[in-house]
Amino acid sequence: MSLGEQWRSARPKVAGLHLDSAACSRQSFAVIDATTQHARHEAEVGGYVAVDAAAPVLDAGRAAVAALTGLAADHVVFTTGANHALDLLLSSWPGERTLACLPGEYGPNLAIMAANGFAVRALPVDGDGRLDVDAAARQLVADPPAVVHLTALASHRGLAQPLAGLADVCRTLGVPLVVDAAQALGHLDCAVRPAAVYGSSRKWLAGPRGVGVLAVHPDLVQRLRPRLPPPEWNLPLAVTQLLEHGEANVAARVGFSVAVGEHLAAGPEQVRARLAEVGRCTREVLSDVTGWRVVEALDEPTAITTLAPTEGADPQKVRAWLIAHRAVVTTYAEVQRAPFEMTTPVLRVSPHVDATSDELAQFAEALAAATADV
Numbered sequence: 001m002s003l004g005e006q007w008r009s010a011r012p013k014v015a016g017l018h019l020d021s022a023a024c025s026r027q028s029f030a031v032i033d034a035t036t037q038h039a040r041h042e043a044e045v046g047g048y049v050a051v052d053a054a055a056p057v058l059d060a061g062r063a064a065v066a067a068l069t070g071l072a073a074d075h076v077v078f079t080t081g082a083n084h085a086l087d088l089l090l091s092s093w094p095g096e097r098t099l100a101c102l103p104g105e106y107g108p109n110l111a112i113m114a115a116n117g118f119a120v121r122a123l124p125v126d127g128d129g130r131l132d133v134d135a136a137a138r139q140l141v142a143d144p145p146a147v148v149h150l151t152a153l154a155s156h157r158g159l160a161q162p163l164a165g166l167a168d169v170c171r172t173l174g175v176p177l178v179v180d181a182a183q184a185l186g187h188l189d190c191a192v193r194p195a196a197v198y199g200s201s202r203k204w205l206a207g208p209r210g211v212g213v214l215a216v217h218p219d220l221v222q223r224l225r226p227r228l229p230p231p232e233w234n235l236p237l238a239v240t241q242l243l244e245h246g247e248a249n250v251a252a253r254v255g256f257s258v259a260v261g262e263h264l265a266a267g268p269e270q271v272r273a274r275l276a277e278v279g280r281c282t283r284e285v286l287s288d289v290t291g292w293r294v295v296e297a298l299d300e301p302t303a304i305t306t307l308a309p310t311e312g313a314d315p316q317k318v319r320a321w322l323i324a325h326r327a328v329v330t331t332y333a334e335v336q337r338a339p340f341e342m343t344t345p346v347l348r349v350s351p352h353v354d355a356t357s358d359e360l361a362q363f364a365e366a367l368a369a370a371t372a373d374v
């Protein structure tokens with residue numbers, strides 16, 4: 001069986017076409033069962049007792065995230081999502097609050113940076129929005145910010161950013177690099193051991209919704225000052241315990257841990273290669289649909305393809321039409337998703353490793369029908 005066939009046979013049958021893994025992938029039977037079993041165990045022995053039985057699987061989940069990021073398992077904390085992880089990190093930030101990020105930064109991240117009092121400046125990019133590593137190095141030498149933040153793969157454009165190159169530059173200059181890997185974990189190589197990296201469960205790793213993760217480098221973790229409980233109380237708790245403080249959906253964390261384990265078992269390198277291939281096939285089949293322009297280059301090594309309307313089609317209406325008439329799930333991405341880069345809303349197509357060329361051709365036909373009809 002191919003990787004795609006294995007991935008598909010491990011999941012419930014899809015109703016229609018699911019081309020939306022950048023929003024929320026499909027969970028496997030094993031993930032759904034592990035989540036359910038934990039909830040059942042909570043009902044049997046009590047939620048605060050059941051959590052002890054979940055410790056080994058949660059530890060395995062942390063170790064799997066550590067393997068994917070190059071960081072240590074005991075500095076991996078579960079969160080409710082990527083945004084929550086960034087907020088936890090920035091609200092705990094020690095010292096000066098200046099940050100450099102891409103002009104195409106994710107809108108909700110910009111909101112979290114602003115809410116935590118960070119003054120944001122733009123890193124240099126080329127005409128496609130890809131980081132210019134050499135120009136960035138010069139800029140960071142001339143005027144280093146307290147933090148460099150890189151969204152390694154954006155939500156609104158399937159561009160693989162030069163993460164490894166920027167990580168080298170930041171390491172040489174001693175500037176902490178924080179990586180938004182919400183789209184990159186399970187999709188691109190993120191094992192660059194940055195100051196911190198965070199992501200979501202439900203996207204390419206295909207875990208449950210409502211879970212995220214934050215992994216922090218040991219040099220940074222000791223310097224963080226989590227906001228709650230107040231640092232001046234000097235409670236005898238580790239920084240990671242403070243960061244994980246609060247109520248949690250343990251069953252969902254168990255499911256996420258199983259999902260990351262499945263990803264490692266499938267082979268991250270094989271998954272990455274297959275996702276790059278799926279992206280290429282998607283762009284190829286969509287390159288001549290009237291009324292749309294494929295934004296990414298054919299060979300961009302990601303499975304995120306975005307379509308910008310060229311003749312006035314409304315991506316929001318097209319998305320709704322595709323669900324209503326063909327049970328095809330895609331994403332409508334509005335300009336606020338990357339307010340300093342996007343000039344028009346786009347339709348995003350994000351198939352996982354199991355997509356077939358027949359299905360992609362079906363989608364191209366459905367898109368043409370939707371465009372003519374809305």
Ligand SMILES: *Cc1c(COP(=O)(O)O)cnc(C)c1O
Binds near residue numbers: 106180199
């Ligand atoms: C989805 C996404 C987020 C936010 O993730 P949540 O888990 O919904 O908080 C952040 N950054 C990028 C690039 C995303 O695609």
